[in-house]
Amino acid sequence: MTRRRWLAHIVLRALVHRWGRTLLLLAVLTLASSLATALGLVSASMKARVAEETRKYGANLVIMPESARVEVGSGGLRFGAVGEPSYLSQDQVLAALAKSGVKGDYSFHLKGALTLKGVQIPCEGVDFTQVRRLSPWWQVAGDWPRAGEVLGGSDLTPRYHVHTGDLFDFDGGKRPLRVRVAGLVSTGGEEDGTLFIDLKELQDQMGRPGQVSQVRLLADTGKGSLQEQAASLQRFLPGAVVKELRQVGRTSEELLGKVQLLMLLVTAVVLVTAGSSVAGTMSTAVLERGKEIGLLKAMGGSRWDLLKIFSAEALLLGVGSGVGGFLLGGLIAKFVASSVFAADAALRLEFFPVAVGVSLLLALAGSVGPLLSVFKLDPVQSLRGE
Amino acid sequence: MAAAIIETSQLTRSYGDICALKPLDLCVPEGEWLTVMGHSGSGKSTLLNLLGGLDRPTGGSISVRGTDLATLSEDGLARFRRDCVGIIFQQHHLIPYLTALENVMMSQYFHSVPDEAEARHALERVGLGHRLKNRPGELSGGEQQRVCIARAIINSPRLLLGDEPTGNLDHKSTTMVMELLRDLRDEDRFSIVMVTHNQEVAAWGDRTIHMDDGCLVREERTKGC
Numbered sequence: 001m002t003r004r005r006w007l008a009h010i011v012l013r014a015l016v017h018r019w020g021r022t023l024l025l026l027a028v029l030t031l032a033s034s035l036a037t038a039l040g041l042v043s044a045s046m047k048a049r050v051a052e053e054t055r056k057y058g059a060n061l062v063i064m065p066e067s068a069r070v071e072v073g074s075g076g077l078r079f080g081a082v083g084e085p086s087y088l089s090q091d092q093v094l095a096a097l098a099k100s101g102v103k104g105d106y107s108f109h110l111k112g113a114l115t116l117k118g119v120q121i122p123c124e125g126v127d128f129t130q131v132r133r134l135s136p137w138w139q140v141a142g143d144w145p146r147a148g149e150v151l152g153g154s155d156l157t158p159r160y161h162v163h164t165g166d167l168f169d170f171d172g173g174k175r176p177l178r179v180r181v182a183g184l185v186s187t188g189g190e191e192d193g194t195l196f197i198d199l200k201e202l203q204d205q206m207g208r209p210g211q212v213s214q215v216r217l218l219a220d221t222g223k224g225s226l227q228e229q230a231a232s233l234q235r236f237l238p239g240a241v242v243k244e245l246r247q248v249g250r251t252s253e254e255l256l257g258k259v260q261l262l263m264l265l266v267t268a269v270v271l272v273t274a275g276s277s278v279a280g281t282m283s284t285a286v287l288e289r290g291k292e293i294g295l296l297k298a299m300g301g302s303r304w305d306l307l308k309i310f311s312a313e314a315l316l317l318g319v320g321s322g323v324g325g326f327l328l329g330g331l332i333a334k335f336v337a338s339s340v341f342a343a344d345a346a347l348r349l350e351f352f353p354v355a356v357g358v359s360l361l362l363a364l365a366g367s368v369g370p371l372l373s374v375f376k377l378d379p380v381q382s383l384r385g386e
Numbered sequence: 387m388a389a390a391i392i393e394t395s396q397l398t399r400s401y402g403d404i405c406a407l408k409p410l411d412l413c414v415p416e417g418e419w420l421t422v423m424g425h426s427g428s429g430k431s432t433l434l435n436l437l438g439g440l441d442r443p444t445g446g447s448i449s450v451r452g453t454d455l456a457t458l459s460e461d462g463l464a465r466f467r468r469d470c471v472g473i474i475f476q477q478h479h480l481i482p483y484l485t486a487l488e489n490v491m492m493s494q495y496f497h498s499v500p501d502e503a504e505a506r507h508a509l510e511r512v513g514l515g516h517r518l519k520n521r522p523g524e525l526s527g528g529e530q531q532r533v534c535i536a537r538a539i540i541n542s543p544r545l546l547l548g549d550e551p552t553g554n555l556d557h558k559s560t561t562m563v564m565e566l567l568r569d570l571r572d573e574d575r576f577s578i579v580m581v582t583h584n585q586e587v588a589a590w591g592d593r594t595i596h597m598d599d600g601c602l603v604r605e606e607r608t609k610g611c
Binding site for chain 1: 435438440441460461464465466467468469471473475477479481482483484488491492493495496497499500501502537
């Protein structure tokens with residue numbers, strides 16, 4: 001029998017022999033590990049849930065050219081724009097997204113105007129697929145536009161007599177443009193006074209191929225805070241300004257951060273308590289096994305040999321309870337997430353090393369004191385039972 | 387005359403103000419069976435602990451097979467114990483959750499590699515070939531002591547130390563154990579130092595030293611059985 005197999009054999013025998021204490025240690029370690037796993041899983045699930053919720057509010061970042069014009073207005077009134085219009089290159093924005101590692105849905109917007117029977121109508125060039133994904137709250141009466149179609153803001157109907165199905169001939173662009181109104185959009189915002197047209201078409205009409213006046217981005221907040229992602233993007237877009245579009249994302253992030261901190265503190269307290277309990281139990285075990293340790297020393301066991309035996313016990317307990325803690329933690333997380341946050345916390349394999357690591361760390365940390373006393377035990381006194 | 391396996395010079399062991407072993411000069415030739423007798427507190431167990439490298443002297447020197455034990459580190463003493471000495475205790479001190487076979491193999495683990503065949507052979511030599519899988523709780527006192535002997539001899543030590551090995555045994559078991567030790571010594575030619583209260587047990591040795599109050603007070607040759 002190899003030395004390693006023998007070591008495993010006697011460690012198992014010792015653990016089984018003291019099954020009551022072994023079960024107690026396993027229970028303490030499993031509970032601690034399961035709690036750490038559960039809180040981790042719940043935290044991850046909450047993050048995903050918050051990200052999902054904030055997604056409903058649309059873009060959370062906006063990218064504009066540094067000297068972009070500012071629309072001046074109050075309520076539904078528009079007084080025009082201040083400053084020269086400036087633009088961003090689509091390619092530059094796409095490259096910045098790739099380099100910064102910021103992930104999420106985005107939509108390109110080009111603001112301009114087209115002339116209909118001598119009247120200038122505010123227009124916005126968009127990719128309808130992108131907009132539809134990013135603005136789920138848009139209510140469209142009719143259809144979303146296909147090729148050769150546009151989407152009119154609901155306020156355009158009273159002002160310019162724009163109706164679904166109407167055909168319009170626009171001029172004032174690079175070439176005459178005939179489009180059909182596929183539907184009318186109502187958002188309750190400035191979109192209601194805008195005519196939405198295919199981005200590429202408007203770029204051609206305005207002679208600004210590949211250029212946009214705004215990019216709206218729904219950054220994935222699971223990859224880092226919104227502020228960090230804005231700063232990261234900003235580094236790769238020197239001629240642009242990256243702003244957080246709303247405070248909703250930030251507030252959610254802050255709230256989530258606080259909840260996570262609370263959970264972390266609770267976990268730390270539980271882990272310290274569990275560690276103390278393990279240390280106490282292990283110390284008692286060492287005291288109870290004083291004679292055995294003395295005997296092992298008398299038989300020629302070095303301090304290192306004894307350290308190996310007792311560490312192997314702690315290791316085995318740690319790994320065993322880590323596996324148990326992972327599974328139990330998954331169940332607890334599922335229960336907490338569904339009953340408190342109305343979300344699902346699926347068991348994620350990446351938390352397995354966390355569960356095993358926590359229980360292993362606790363088992364070993366709790367054993368340090370007892371192991372040191374094993375080092376110091378005098379074999380003669382131990383054998384006498386002193 | 388055979389070379390000395392044990393040599394002590396002015397060997398002393400004190401615990402604070404109490405001198406458990408007063409300066410002792412002792413020489414034990416290879417192969418000798420030395421019995422140490424004395425009342426409780428006479429210093430005989432202290433001497434045995436020093437010879438086994440379980441304790442350190444506070445004065446003088448102690449050499450076993452040419453190794454000065456006083457100079458050895460903690461780990462050096464552990465090596466000495468597993469390589470050179472076999473110890474038989476009065477209380478047997480077997481590990482309760484291991485079988486007789488495993489208790490013997492445990493000693494092999496510290497020495498080299500656990501070898502089941504060798505351990506079985508050692509138990510067969512002490513007449514316990516049929517009790518290999520029994521745990522200490524399932525063995526009689528005499529059988530437990532024989533497991534203890536098998537464990538002590540498994541690594542072929544040159545020195546066997548016995549601390550009242552028959553102290554807890556009845557007359558029949560005592561005789562059985564002593565006969566066993568005699569036979570094993572005849573085969574393996576190791577030296578024995580045995581502490582006992584029992585005159586009959588002392589008679590099995592080659593020489594007996596009597597201790598009192600930490601001093602060697604008398605020495606006598608015994609015929610050996």
